[in-house]
Amino acid sequence: MTIRASTLFLLFLVSCSAAPAESLRASVTVRTDQPGSVIDPGIYGQFAEHLGRGIYEGVWVGENSPIPNTRGLRNDVLAALKELGVPVLRWPGGCFADEYHWRDGIGPRDQRPTRINTTWGGVVDDNSFGTHEFMDFAELIGAEVYVNGNVGTGSTREMAEWVEYMTADNNSTLAQLRRANGRDKPWRVHYFAVGNETWGCGGNMRPEFYADLYRQYATFIKTPRDNKPQRIASGANGSNTEWTDVLMREAGRHMDAISVHYYTLPRGAWKEKGAATRFPESEWISTFRRTLRMDEILTNHSTIMDRYDPQRRVALLVDEWGTWYDVEPGTNEGFLYQQNSLRDALVAAVNFNIFHRHAARVRMTNIAQMVNVLQAIILTDGPRMLKTPTYHAFALYRPFRGATHVPVEISTAEYRLDAESIPAVHATAARDKAGALHIALTNLDPHRRAAVELHLPGQTGKTLQGQILTAATTDAINTFEAPDTVRPAPFKAIKVKGELQVELPARSLLVLSQR
Ligand code: AHR
Numbered sequence: 001m002t003i004r005a006s007t008l009f010l011l012f013l014v015s016c017s018a019a020p021a022e023s024l025r026a027s028v029t030v031r032t033d034q035p036g037s038v039i040d041p042g043i044y045g046q047f048a049e050h051l052g053r054g055i056y057e058g059v060w061v062g063e064n065s066p067i068p069n070t071r072g073l074r075n076d077v078l079a080a081l082k083e084l085g086v087p088v089l090r091w092p093g094g095c096f097a098d099e100y101h102w103r104d105g106i107g108p109r110d111q112r113p114t115r116i117n118t119t120w121g122g123v124v125d126d127n128s129f130g131t132h133e134f135m136d137f138a139e140l141i142g143a144e145v146y147v148n149g150n151v152g153t154g155s156t157r158e159m160a161e162w163v164e165y166m167t168a169d170n171n172s173t174l175a176q177l178r179r180a181n182g183r184d185k186p187w188r189v190h191y192f193a194v195g196n197e198t199w200g201c202g203g204n205m206r207p208e209f210y211a212d213l214y215r216q217y218a219t220f221i222k223t224p225r226d227n228k229p230q231r232i233a234s235g236a237n238g239s240n241t242e243w244t245d246v247l248m249r250e251a252g253r254h255m256d257a258i259s260v261h262y263y264t265l266p267r268g269a270w271k272e273k274g275a276a277t278r279f280p281e282s283e284w285i286s287t288f289r290r291t292l293r294m295d296e297i298l299t300n301h302s303t304i305m306d307r308y309d310p311q312r313r314v315a316l317l318v319d320e321w322g323t324w325y326d327v328e329p330g331t332n333e334g335f336l337y338q339q340n341s342l343r344d345a346l347v348a349a350v351n352f353n354i355f356h357r358h359a360a361r362v363r364m365t366n367i368a369q370m371v372n373v374l375q376a377i378i379l380t381d382g383p384r385m386l387k388t389p390t391y392h393a394f395a396l397y398r399p400f401r402g403a404t405h406v407p408v409e410i411s412t413a414e415y416r417l418d419a420e421s422i423p424a425v426h427a428t429a430a431r432d433k434a435g436a437l438h439i440a441l442t443n444l445d446p447h448r449r450a451a452v453e454l455h456l457p458g459q460t461g462k463t464l465q466g467q468i469l470t471a472a473t474t475d476a477i478n479t480f481e482a483p484d485t486v487r488p489a490p491f492k493a494i495k496v497k498g499e500l501q502v503e504l505p506a507r508s509l510l511v512l513s514q515r
Contacts, residue, residue: 023503024448026412026425029455030439036357036405039430041087042364043355044394044401045146047320049094050129051120051373052335058371058380059137060129067383072128073137076385077371080378081141084395088190090146090319090366091134095119095201097193098152102162105130106181119201121334131166135187144190146319146366151195151210151217151234152203160220163192167223186227191364193232193319194218197261199243202234207243210234211250218254232317235259236301239293244301248308257315260301263324263368264291264347276325276339277475281446284343284474285417287323288444291347292422294321298358305361318355318365322375323347336373341475342486342507344375345389349442349509352397353428356405379478386483389476392469396488396511399438403430406437415445425450425504436514439464443504446474450504456496462514464500465493470508 048054061067061074068075092100096119104113105127112127138145147166149159161174167186168175175186194217195202198210205213218231233251235258236243247258266274266283268290274283301316308314325338348367355362367390371378377391405428412425426442437459443450456462467488476486491510494500504510 022448023451024413024415024424024445025451026410027453027455028425028427028439028441029409030429030437030457031407031409032431032437032456032458034407035431036407037359038402038404039356039359039400040363041401042144043352043359043362044397045088045090045364045366046086046143046370046377047090047094047366047368048370049373050092050096050100050117050125051094051369052332052337053372053380054369055129058373058378060133062128070140071136072133073140074380074385077378077380078140080385080387080391084377084391085398086141086143087401088146088364088366089138089141089143089370090148093148093196094320095197097148097196098150098154098202100150101154101158102131102165106132106165106177119334120336121332123334131162132181132183135166135183145188146191146193146364147189147229148193148196149217151198151213152201156217156220159194159217160222163189163221163223167227169224169227186224188227189223189229191232191257192221192229193234193259195234197237198234199237199240207246208250211247214247214251215254218251230256230315232256232319233258235261235317238262239297239300241300241304244304248305248314252308252314255314257317257363258305259317259319260297261320262294262297262318263320263322265324266290273324273326276323276328277341277477279343279475281417281474282420284446285415285420285422287343287347288350288422289420291350294318294351295354295357298354298362302358302361312361315363316358316361318362320368321351321365322368324374338374339477340376340379340388340390341477342389342469342471343474345393345469345486346442346444346507346509348375348390348393349397349440350426350444352393352400353426353440353442356400356428356430357407359405381480384480386478386480388478389469389486392486392488393509396467396469396509397440399432399436399511399513400428400430400440403432403438405430424448425452437462438511438513440509440511441502441504442509443506446507448506452502452504454500454502456500459496459514460498462496463493464496464512465515466491466510466512468505468508468510470505474507
């Protein structure tokens with residue numbers, strides 16, 4: 001049976017390609033007989049740092065702002081995040097975390113000190129967004145809380161007191177201070193990290209030195225019994241498995257998770273990374289080639305972890321990932337503001353697929369960063385807000401949260417450009433708690449449609465329906481004037497009768513669900 005793209009997409013294909021290229025071929029077999037691990041909803045987590053317009057303007061506008069807000073938190077952003085659902089939110093950094101002193105951000109706002117954000121643009125942070133504002137924000141959007149502690153310029157005492165301030169349920173002086181500042185009940189702190197990128201901006205440490213520091217700091221994360229955060233060790237930079245090896249060997253038994261950071265840079269270099277839009281096709285393919293490395297990176301770290309922790313008690317968290325381009329022309333270099341196009345949505349999809357494959361070990365990831373910074377799901381401009389293509393990729397993958405991963409076998413034509421080549425079709429599948437199957441298919445070829453044979457053993461008679469995300473160009477974006485240029489469209493419902501053939505438009509993401 002052949003399934004045609006919706007009328008909209010036929011029109012789109014006809015109008016976009018004067019001489020439509022021949023379809024590429026792929027086949028995807030969903031191994032419903034080999035269920036894998038549960039996909040932790042935390043895999044769809046977010047990260048918000050005091051960086052550029054990520055917090056200030058992006059989330060926090062203050063109670064007196066003309067921008068409609070709830071206790072200083074902008075309503076449009078709150079609504080978009082609530083609609084999407086944010087399982088977990090990491091704060092306050094990033095590099096900022098190792099220069100953040102929590103006492104600066106409590107008490108009457110007009111009496112809080114101002115500090116220089118030395119890492120990000122040298123701007124002054126008035127600390128109007130602190131612990132209470134963050135916790136209020138997390139509660140309003142229903143996110144679990146991931147607080148990143150300061151090792152670089154902090155102390156065990158400062159860290160221990162922050163934890164006590166947030167979680168004490170007795171009459172200690174710090175609990176009373178919290179109450180005096182407006183919060184009676186302790187907050188639930190789900191995750192707490194001991195430093196960030198301690199191999200770099202967090203202190204330029206050697207793994208042996210940090211392993212000892214981690215053990216020392218983690219000892220003083222003390223909370224009431226029913227409010228124990230998962231203790232997270234600051235993990236490796238990309239492929240540096242030596243870091244994971246030393247940390248697991250020396251401190252593995254003191255941690256619940258270790259992180260890893262991996263960013264996708266189109267040109268693989270920090271100096272000239274490549275532009276977010278108007279990029280050449282060579283940077284489309286190189287972006288995907290580099291993002292596909294996430295799989296190998298997770299495999300390599302997991303292999304090391306398996307040696308020390310075969311039961312997989314310790315989780316591997318990708319608490320920073322995403323695309324990192326040159327900043328938009330005319331914007332502050334230190335603010336990391338970049339556009340977000342269809343390419344970013346497909347990068348997100350490929351990473352989700354990879355995270356699903358590693359779900360046994362990878363139980364949380366946090367895209368960098370939620371609003372106005374790097375691969376953001378939301379952009380703002382004063383009072384205006386838009387959802388980026390990456391937001392829509394997160395929304396399309398909602399059914400995968402908490403579902404059980406079902407492995408897929410993929411045989412696909414390659415997409416080639418000059419000497420580079422990547423598999424054109426990428427896919428994932430999962431079965432949710434109600435028993436429904438969900439399948440995501442991505443066509444990374446920017447020119448050719450993909451004729452995908454879909455094998456769904458044992459699913460005959462079921463109806464699949466879905467949504468597709470694509471656009472006329474690889475760098476299509478949403479703008480404040482045209483915020484819905486890139487957004488999902490319904491994909492025709494189909495009935496499974498043995499083998500299916502799905503026509504995927506070029507440069508597209510399709511998520512199909514059983515109804
Ligand atoms: O996300 C931006 C920065 O990237 C973070 O602050 C840091 O941890 C990483 O290097």
